[in-house]
Amino acid sequence: MPELPEVQTVVNGLTKKISGKVFSDAKISVKKMVSTNLKKDIKNKKVKRVIRRAKMIVIELTQDKYLVVHLKMTGQLIFVDIKGKAFGGGHPIESKEIEFTKPNKYTHVILNFKDGSRLLYNDVRKFGWLKLMSKEEYNILSNRHGIEPLAKEFTLSRFKEILKKRPNSKIKQFLLNQELIVGLGNIYVDESLFKAKIKPFRRVYTLKGNETDRLYKAIKLKLFTAIKFGGTSVNTFVSISGERGKFVNKLKVYGRGGMKCLRCKNELTKIKMGGRGTVYCTKCQK
DNA sequence: GTACTTGTTGAACG
DNA sequence: TCGTTCAACAAGTA
Numbered sequence: 001m002p003e004l005p006e007v008q009t010v011v012n013g014l015t016k017k018i019s020g021k022v023f024s025d026a027k028i029s030v031k032k033m034v035s036t037n038l039k040k041d042i043k044n045k046k047v048k049r050v051i052r053r054a055k056m057i058v059i060e061l062t063q064d065k066y067l068v069v070h071l072k073m074t075g076q077l078i079f080v081d082i083k084g085k086a087f088g089g090g091h092p093i094e095s096k097e098i099e100f101t102k103p104n105k106y107t108h109v110i111l112n113f114k115d116g117s118r119l120l121y122n123d124v125r126k127f128g129w130l131k132l133m134s135k136e137e138y139n140i141l142s143n144r145h146g147i148e149p150l151a152k153e154f155t156l157s158r159f160k161e162i163l164k165k166r167p168n169s170k171i172k173q174f175l176l177n178q179e180l181i182v183g184l185g186n187i188y189v190d191e192s193l194f195k196a197k198i199k200p201f202r203r204v205y206t207l208k209g210n211e212t213d214r215l216y217k218a219i220k221l222k223l224f225t226a227i228k229f230g231g232t233s234v235n236t237f238v239s240i241s242g243e244r245g246k247f248v249n250k251l252k253v254y255g256r257g258g259m260k261c262l263r264c265k266n267e268l269t270k271i272k273m274g275g276r277g278t279v280y281c282t283k284c285q286k
Numbered sequence: 287g288t289a290c291t292t293g294t295t296g297a298a299c300g
Numbered sequence: 301t302c303g304t305t306c307a308a309c310a311a312g313t314a
Binding site: 003055072074125127176178185275277 | 290291
């Protein structure tokens with residue numbers, strides 16, 4: 001369930017590892033997860049840099065090509081160096097998980113570099129994808145997505161403008177809509193709304209100025225802090241208790257339905273909103 | 287067998 | 301046509 005901070009963590013790790021490397025070939029065992037041109041076109045392309053756009057990993061290649069990877073719920077992109085040491089999600093994988101330096105039953109794509117190192121794409125549920133696209137295709141994809149909440153253009157007044165576009169939306173669904181603001185998923189929406197003391201089903205137009213202000217600050221704070229802690233790896237990667245992103249210890253409401261509110265001791269309520277599990281405090285979120 | 291998990295998309299509605 | 305909600309889908313776990 002990688003959201004913005006998790007994807008950023010992967011990107012931060014990857015960029016150090018693979019910038020300047022040249023792809024040699026690709027081994028694809030699950031064809032539907034990759035674009036048909038990938039196997040042929042990845043050869044001899046060099047990695048210029050790795051960036052994040054929304055929840056996608058974007059590997060910029062020479063000749064104006066873009067390798068775009070979406071991890072969806074359970075995808076992992078693991079870099080394995082020439083010595084066989086693996087790095088995933090920005091965290092070195094400890095020796096007890098040495099088997100993940102080798103392809104396993106969840107490894108569906110292997111991208112080899114000319115120097116013998118490689119990238120493994122693992123995905124338990126096969127929801128993710130890897131697409132090799134042109135600059136035009138990438139721009140179209142990027143333009144379908146909204147503003148980056150950590151970019152300096154995302155100011156409070158900009159946030160208010162975007163809120164005005166969907167006055168009747170429930171605030172949770174507004175925040176999950178990637179066409180408006182990108183990167184927030186179920187975890188960080190629930191956490192931000194708790195921090196801002198706003199109930200998830202409040203309509204956007206009912207938010208007071210000070211609430212909007214609190215929410216704006218909460219979103220930025222939660223995302224920044226989560227990146228600092230290496231994301232929230234609720235590690236669904238088989239049953240191995242891997243290197244968990246340390247933000248998991250900072251969660252205030254996500255996954256805590258029925259437990260006590262850490263702010264007011266009230267029992268946290270869990271409901272469904274738009275098919276998503278949603279946890280909030282009926283007492284201190286207004 | 288069934289409920290549950292999330293990001294995304296497309297259908298259906300008013 | 302638009303905003304909004306809902307269902308479906310991917311595939312596996314508990």
